[in-house]
Amino acid sequence: MARPQARPFGLLMFTRYPEPGRTKTRxxxxxxxxxxxDLQRQMTEHVFTHVTAATQGLPLVVxxxxxxxxxxxxxxxxxxxxxxxxxxxxxxxxRLIAAFGQSFDLGRPGAIAIGSDCPAxxxxxxAAALQALERVDVAIGPATDGGxxxxxxxxxxxxxxxxxxWGTDRVLGQTLAIATAQGLxxxxxxxxTDIDYPADLPQWERIVSGGG
Numbered sequence: 001m002a003r004p005q006a007r008p009f010g011l012l013m014f015t016r017y018p019e020p021g022r023t024k025t026r027x028x029x030x031x032x033x034x035x036x037x038d039l040q041r042q043m044t045e046h047v048f049t050h051v052t053a054a055t056q057g058l059p060l061v062v063x064x065x066x067x068x069x070x071x072x073x074x075x076x077x078x079x080x081x082x083x084x085x086x087x088x089x090x091x092x093x094x095r096l097i098a099a100f101g102q103s104f105d106l107g108r109p110g111a112i113a114i115g116s117d118c119p120a121x122x123x124x125x126x127a128a129a130l131q132a133l134e135r136v137d138v139a140i141g142p143a144t145d146g147g148x149x150x151x152x153x154x155x156x157x158x159x160x161x162x163x164x165x166w167g168t169d170r171v172l173g174q175t176l177a178i179a180t181a182q183g184l185x186x187x188x189x190x191x192x193t194d195i196d197y198p199a200d201l202p203q204w205e206r207i208v209s210g211g212g
Contacts, residue, residue: 006059009130009152010103011051013062014087014095015044015116017069017077024117030198041077043195043204044116048078051114054123058130060112065099093161100156110154112139118149119207120192125150132187138179140172141189147171149192157184 016023018041020033027036052062062082066074074084088098096113103111110133114121118141125141129152132139138157141150146169151160159182164174179186193203 007109008059008061009133010106010108010111011055011060011062011126012065012099012103012111012113013048013051013116014065014099014113015048016040016067017073018044019068022068024196026196027198027201030201039195039204040116042208043119045078046119046207047114047116047121050122051126052082054126058123058126060126060130061108063099063103065095092166093164096151096161097156097158100153104156110152112150112152114141114150115194117194117196118143118192119195119204121149125189125192128189132189136185136187138184138186139189140175140186142172142191144191144193145169145196146173147194148175149194150189151175157182160184 018037020037021028023040024036027039031039048064054060055062063085064074064078064082065085065087067087071084085099085102087095099113100111112126112129121141129139129141129150133152133154137154138160139150139152140148143149148171159178160175164171176186193200195201195204
């Protein structure tokens with residue numbers, strides 16, 4: 001008898017429409033507004049291509065949660081094969097709570113949120129997150145800057161996204177402390193680098209040149 005198909009998790013990809021001056025602002029002094037927006041466009045396309053390919057073999061449904069631009073602009077950019085959702089207002093924590101809540105309201109058994117600025121993220125990391133969520137409550141992909149590039153949940157845990165100093169090197173530590181206080185089990189995945197600062201750009205250049 002064939003094994004039953006696993007119900008898909010939501011894969012919630014957070015990104016921003018690449019408008020000059022409104023994206024990758026920490027790189028604008030180095031790249032200029034147009035250059036920073038172009039980098040945002042390239043990285044989003046890179047991550048989007050890899051994760052949508054990975055979903056062909058994994059129980060994941062891709063949703064693009066976007067800020068800036070319009071639905072028509074997003075569809076014209078990344079195509080019509082995925083669902084698009086406007087990010088809610090508020091802090092990153094508020095937006096994550098809203099996105100996870102929406103996914104769980106659809107009856108999904110779990111959800112994984114990722115950004116679009118970690119170009120080393122691939123299908124193996126998504127598979128590892130799914131495997132971890134068979135064992136623990138929370139899967140986290142640590143970023144080398146002290147944040148995280150991925151967080152996966154089996155149910156909505158709003159406390160994980162409150163009282164966090166977003167955009168600082170304290171994000172991961174604060175999240176882990178909250179998980180401990182809430183009695184949640186956590187598994188950490190392989191650390192990866194987000195591309196946020198000029199010092200991170202060689203990592204991107206290695207990836208696009210095929211160097212890993």
